[in-house]
Amino acid sequence: VEHGQALDWPRYSHGAYAAQQAKAEAAKVGLWVGNFQAPWDWRALHSNVDAPSSRPLDTVSRKLVSQSGGYSCxxxxxxxxxxxCDEAQWYRHSCSWGRKLDWDGDGVACESLC
Structure with missing residues (x-):
């Protein structure tokens, strides 16, 4: 993560690698050299493809995909x-960087909009 060869996935790591990812992003190394879309963001946006899934989307994922409203990460x-507020919450739950919008860590992004 620190060298930009992997991403911190806060959904599972709870931000354990956030500092290393921020360092790599600031230094523009590895993945951060150019533009890319995190794999989980791509899957969320393409989950309606006709190919059968190996497992169903959980309730939160289904809600986020259906409410994406054309947002991108x-x-x-x-x-x-x-x-x-809806857009802020979508970013908070769908994008690798979304937790940065939750300044006080209470689970609500951009409280000034909500």
Whole structure:
């Protein structure tokens, strides 16, 4: 993660590698040299493909995919770049960087919008 060869997946790591990922991103090494889409973000956006899934989406994932409203995980660094509470929550739950929008760690992103 520190060298940009892997990503911190907060859903499972609970941010254990967030500092190393931030270091790699700031240094623009490995994956951070260019633009890319995290695998879990790609899967969330393409989950409606006709191919059968090996396991069904959980309730939260189904809700997020159905509510994506065309959002992408192109990073928004500030709540001022987001137009609604629903959008902020989608980023919080769907994107690798979304937890950064939850400043006080209470599970609600961009509280000024909500």
């Amino acid at each position: 192109e990073q928004r660094r500030y709540c001022s770049q987001i137009s609604s």
